[in-house]
Amino acid sequence: MLLAVLSGFIFALLLVPFGKVLKGKWSILLSILPLALFIFFLQKIPQVIDGAILERNQWVPQLGINLDFNLDGLSLIFALMITGVGTMVFIYTSYYLKGHVYLDRFFGFLCLFMGAMLGLVLSENLITLFLFWELTSISSFFLIGFNNEDPASRKSALIALSVTGLGGLCLLAAGLVIHGITDSFSIVDMLQSSTMMQDHSFFMAVVCLIFGAAFTKSAQFPFHFWLPGAMKAPTPVSTYLHSATMVKAGIYLLFRLSPAFSGSELWHYSLWCVGGATMVYAAFQTLFRDDLKSILAYSTVSALGILVFLIGLGTEEAMLAGLVFLLVHALYKATLFLMTGIIDHAAHTRNVSELSGLRKVMLPVAVAGFLAALSNAGIPPSFGFIGKDLIYEASLHTGVFPLISTVALVSTNVMLLFAGFLAGVRPFIGPLPTKYKDLQAGSPRLWVPTLILATLCLVIGLAPGLISNSLIAPALVALGIQDYALDLKLWHGFNTVLALSATTIGLGLGLFFLLKPSLNREEQMLKWEKYSPLAFFEGMGSLTFRFSTLWTGMVQNGYLRNYILVILLFLMALIGYGMWGNFHPKIDFTQLLDLTFYETGIMAIMLGAIVFTVFTGSRLTAVAAMGVVGYSLCLLFVFYSAPDLAMTQFAIDTLTVILFVLVLYRLPKYLPFSDSRVRVRDGIVALGFGGMITLLALGVLSDPMVSEVSEYYSANAYKLAKGKNVVNVILVDFRGMDTLVEITVLVIAALGVFGLMKLRLKSRERIR
Amino acid sequence: MEILLALMTGVLYAAGIYMILRRSLVKLILGLILLGNGVNLLIFLLGGITKGKPPVIPDGPAVLGEVFAAPLPQALILTAIVISFGLQSFAIVLIKRAYKVVKTDDLDEMNTTDENA
Amino acid sequence: MKTLILRTASNYLLPLLLLFSVFILLRGHYLPGGGFIGGLIASIAFVLHAFANGLENTKSLLRTHPGFLMPVGLTLAVISGLAPGIFGLPFMTGLWYDEAIPVIGMIGSALFFDIGVYLVVIGVTLTIIFTISESA
Known part of the structure; x- marks a missing residue:
């Protein structure tokens, strides 16, 4: 019975490559399918009189969704109606739409419909019944909209x-x-x-x-x-x-x-x-x-x-x-x-x-x-x-x-x-x-x-x-x-x-x-x-359409800044609510006495570079200042025992600056886009969020540190992976799978860049 | 020292967000980079900072000594740095492409997917 | 930027930096370094060469498109992950050759994985930089 149900779908698929041949005077041959199915169901009558025929095919047994078919008297009447009337309609169509450009397509939809309808009346499973039900709706959609x-x-x-x-x-x-x-x-x-x-x-x-x-x-x-x-x-x-x-x-x-x-x-x-x-x-x-x-x-x-x-x-x-x-x-x-x-x-x-x-x-x-x-x-x-x-x-x-x-x-x-x-x-x-x-x-x-x-x-x-x-x-x-x-x-x-x-x-x-x-x-x-x-x-x-247009216009207004602003304010409200009342950071100001001259200097340079990046009017200066921020970060990594990070940050920072210089050359100068009120507003939001992050960091730091995972990796780096640079061992051995995925992502980014740059603009895309 | 680093993280966040909220595409990308740096610094800071004890096992013993910098945040940040390079270059190219097509780097003029809108 | 000093220097710097990057790559398992850093240093070497001698010269030096390195590196990384499968071990189990080899140190599947990372990073970085500078 499975084959009987699926035959409609198979025929519809086969019509994609072979439809061109059958479109001509041979289209009447297609009515063999419903006729054969009609005869198939006719010869089932004696069996059905004795009792329903149940056929079970597993599909997604874990969810209880199976292609189970049950041919009893009720299904049989419907199946005979579908295939019988189907035969007549197929023969009729072969002449009625003779020479139509999309005759093959039409027959494809008819076959699809017939398969779905047979599946519907034979299904013994509510979910497959639903699937076939929707398939009949869809094939009906295509057939009604055939012209x-x-x-x-x-x-x-x-x-x-x-x-x-x-x-x-x-x-x-x-x-x-x-x-x-x-x-x-x-x-x-x-x-x-x-x-x-x-x-x-x-x-x-x-x-x-x-x-x-x-x-x-x-x-x-x-x-x-x-x-x-x-x-x-x-x-x-x-x-x-x-x-x-x-x-x-x-x-x-x-x-x-x-x-x-x-x-x-x-x-x-x-x-x-x-x-x-x-x-x-x-x-x-x-x-x-x-x-x-x-x-x-x-x-x-x-x-x-x-x-x-x-x-x-x-x-x-x-x-x-x-x-x-x-x-x-x-x-x-x-x-x-x-x-x-x-x-x-x-x-x-x-x-x-x-x-x-x-x-x-x-x-x-x-x-x-x-x-x-x-x-x-x-x-x-x-x-x-x-x-x-x-x-x-x-x-x-x-x-x-x-x-x-x-x-x-x-x-x-x-x-x-x-x-x-x-x-x-x-x-x-x-x-x-x-x-x-x-x-x-x-x-x-x-x-x-x-x-x-x-x-x-x-x-x-x-x-x-x-x-x-x-x-x-x-x-x-x-x-x-x-x-x-x-x-x-x-x-x-x-x-x-x-x-x-x-x-x-x-x-x-x-x-x-x-x-x-x-x-x-x-x-x-x-x-x-x-x-x-x-x-x-x-x-x-x-009405729905008008409402959704209105709503989209309100919420999805297309201005990136507004989206970000909303997200930020929401985040601030959420984190602020969480911190309210149960935030007691223990800040030990004596540690500031341990500061060395180098650390203070780097911090000062970094702060200056950040201010420069934000407020300079020239793009090139901004990029250079941004590079300085990166190099200062790199030095911080050196101070705080992260040589691998320092090297990586240095290399990446260099490459980023080069990249920017290569591209910026062709981009327009900054324009004073925003008025001062907007800038003050954004400044307040940005400072508020930054301040909250600082407080959050201080709060987390005053809690006792849990570093079981780090300790495990450090203890087993040499025993299990025969490496002594624990960071590298984590990257290539303990978490090798993550790294594999990461380099795959990098390759995708590179391909994206290549594709975006090498694609020619079509004339349609050129605006103004 | 943690206080200063925490303050610096906050400053990086604030600067990054302020830049992202500007209308210029270039500033958007610069903001993203600053924000990325801020995130890296935050993870690094929260992983605990230690001076002069890199997580490298010295010759001889098979395990690290008592005090050492946590290797796990470092591994995380290392991948984050490299990935963000991929992201940045993609974003940069996207700007360039967008500039070529729309002939503006004003984000407010890119608020629709329709042409000529 | 095509000054004589830079051009002359870059011709010597390129092999030196490449050698250095391989050194960083190989020592990565024991001392700071590894595939990511090594790959980035190698890319910087090529970018420097391109700055000094022009992109065309660097490209002809490379002969093939750098993008070619991406699939090679990925395949190497995947193979080094799959290799333990031959011995009936799970994916990405570390395999090691027992004897240490001079200069390189211990040889194991993780090393080949790191080499794969190294190649991918070079391929990705150079593809991005070259593509952008070509159409800039």
């Missing part, structure tokens, strides 16, 4: 990334908190310690973080706004990521963790509220849209809302309905998106109000659209009918406000039916405008995948046995629902559910014939955009 010359496209990509990335961070935090509770990153462990989780004081935090992750990824209100924006992506991406798979990652997470959280009121009621609000709000939005992809985007958000709502209901029936609806939605929504792409490709418009009669020129597409619309509407004998039946049944039998739930679901479904017909039927009926006379459906590579998905909507509806025992039953087991009497069928007899379905269909069709699409209404609706969550989010973004 990177378009600023709107870039903006949408950024918004999507920041919203889903935020959710990803929530997921990481949730993983860490869960690890704190269960002491394991394993999801299986977590599900088994459900009661421990729910009794823990951090339970609420975990639930909220998980919500943060799932709601952003699955575009729940009020985070839904990134998904309609993501429609800037090429249609295959919208099909694959933003309807069939990636946005379902949040749903997957909720499904996966529901056994651990079910029973908690927080969990059920939050999901019920958020899912319900999302499905109604988004479905309502579709009534006002004219752009095909926009309609589909909002209906996707609405469908995701239904799924969250069902998980919130949390009964066995609701879970079953959720699983079935997941498949139903993936099939018909992918079909509708692919169909939209074909129309857009041929007619260069996606506005429903401008499209009609296309059945005469692209019959296969019309058939596909019609089938998908049927399934979306839940009209028998489509697969959608089964799904809708189950949903109504679940809501009628729920303990959570059954009446409100059912009414909300019916109204959502009515509006969704309208949306589906608008997208799947409206462009094909009515008279064909003359300007579309010469349109064609295009290559079979476009409409065959579309038709395959559409046919599946019908076939599964007619023969639900295809999936009931192979897919749905194991998935229910994975959700902790054992021995459920599963019976998927079209006809349940005359009952309330059928009446509800009939009502939905009737109302929906009525709406469809009454309400004509118009560009005008969409524009009306857009006026309200400034009160939408999107506007709020963007406002927050620009």
Whole structure:
């Protein structure tokens, strides 16, 4: 399974060198990858029915982070959806973006996404789950912004990334908190310690973080706004990521963790509220849209809302309905998106109000659209009918406000039916405008995948046995629902559910014939955009930006002196606070009597040289005075038994002065930059700091000296290292490693100097 | 003697800091060197100072006598001196380069990473 | 600065100072001195020569770019650290040849390490000074 997950990444890598070759007419060959993976997961079905397959690969065992994969019924449904829809999308893309300059790049991102998504649904470890989660966000970012010359496209990509990335961070935090509770990153462990989780004081935090992750990824209100924006992506991406798979990652997470959280009121009621609000709000939005992809985007958000709502209901029936609806939605929504792409490709418009009669020129597409619309509407004998039946049944039998739930679901479904017909039927009926006379459906590579998905909507509806025992039953087991009497069928007899379905269909069709699409209404609706969550989010973004600009301007003002001044004042305050009260230096002034003439003289020279360095107006004098300071220091080293230091200081001082003279020659003269007030201020700070250092030194000196390390080195220099100059022995033997690093640093400095000097200035760098 | 050395350390620190706070690039580097000298002197002073007893084992005995200068601060300072040469030369070259590009050694005019700002 | 006296003197001073630097390097283990100081003295010798005779002359005297000494010295230092590994000892364990050799004294891995330091210091210093004076 590891290979299956990694194959997407490997393919994406291989496309870097070999992409140029595959970019041409051979690009369809790439769909072998998802197809092979699809077959791989198909042949796992019998095994999964017997029980989940767990595969363990060590990665960072010390931290409990492992590439463990768990293929159970739930993962299997998702894996088949990812690879199955993936195959269709890959074939479709090979024609849809034929001849695009960056086709190889596009396929690379698709492969990357597929690998990440498979990893996400198969991961058995919360941290790897998080990693794959973020990888899907990142590949989605690149795919949404694929037309990177378009600023709107870039903006949408950024918004999507920041919203889903935020959710990803929530997921990481949730993983860490869960690890704190269960002491394991394993999801299986977590599900088994459900009661421990729910009794823990951090339970609420975990639930909220998980919500943060799932709601952003699955575009729940009020985070839904990134998904309609993501429609800037090429249609295959919208099909694959933003309807069939990636946005379902949040749903997957909720499904996966529901056994651990079910029973908690927080969990059920939050999901019920958020899912319900999302499905109604988004479905309502579709009534006002004219752009095909926009309609589909909002209906996707609405469908995701239904799924969250069902998980919130949390009964066995609701879970079953959720699983079935997941498949139903993936099939018909992918079909509708692919169909939209074909129309857009041929007619260069996606506005429903401008499209009609296309059945005469692209019959296969019309058939596909019609089938998908049927399934979306839940009209028998489509697969959608089964799904809708189950949903109504679940809501009628729920303990959570059954009446409100059912009414909300019916109204959502009515509006969704309208949306589906608008997208799947409206462009094909009515008279064909003359300007579309010469349109064609295009290559079979476009409409065959579309038709395959559409046919599946019908076939599964007619023969639900295809999936009931192979897919749905194991998935229910994975959700902790054992021995459920599963019976998927079209006809349940005359009952309330059928009446509800009939009502939905009737109302929906009525709406469809009454309400004509118009560009005008969409524009009306857009006026309200400034009160939408999107506007709020963007406002927050620009507010943060303004605040950070202000803050940076205040703190990071670019003046080196100010930084140093702040650092110094802070240090002074800190050290002064530490010394306050417990500072009692014992200063023995009698030692001054021992001073020799040489010492006093050197000190005097040094002091004079320092004053000269600071106050002279000529640079050359300053450098010379600085050299004198160094030589005086060198003499001090001689007096106080440090011959090695004296020699080194002498040599270095000489070289530094030479260096300065070489360079200074070309630099400008000093200018009286600062005014006297600033100089007085700096002088006070400098003297204050210097005085503090003096006091500090005196304080330290009045404490008893500890010199164990020095004594050790002195005692063992000859015994262990056969040397008599202890300083040199420390350098080359005891602390040889430090010296090795030090000479390496020196080499780096020399290389830096060489590089800085030898590099030619580019014309761009020459200012003024 | 320690008192005088401690005072000298303070003076070196004060001079170094005062120079660093100036706007001229050259003064900045001079200040860095003075500050470096001050730090070296501080370490040397705190390691304990001894007159006329270098930490070199005389011929004959295998260990140092009772009173000797501490070798460890000396080893530290020796490396510090050499490293600071590397730092200084790099800083000097950086000044030169900056002067070439920006045509000023006024630090206040180098307060942004943007060109022509 | 190209006075006749300095130029003549520097021609004699260069070998003398170099010899002195090697002397300082070798005695470093017993008396004040060592790789750092030796290397700095050798660099000063070359810089003095360059002052007196011009950079070009010093460079042609050196034949190769002084930067060449940096990797050589680093490699020598690392090898002297790795050598104890041959005998199964940890990195940088001191190895010593038991007999003292006249003039040089005891030979051990620390000596080669110090020679590595010496070469690196010469390479670094000369690279910096030459680079700067060339483009000044």
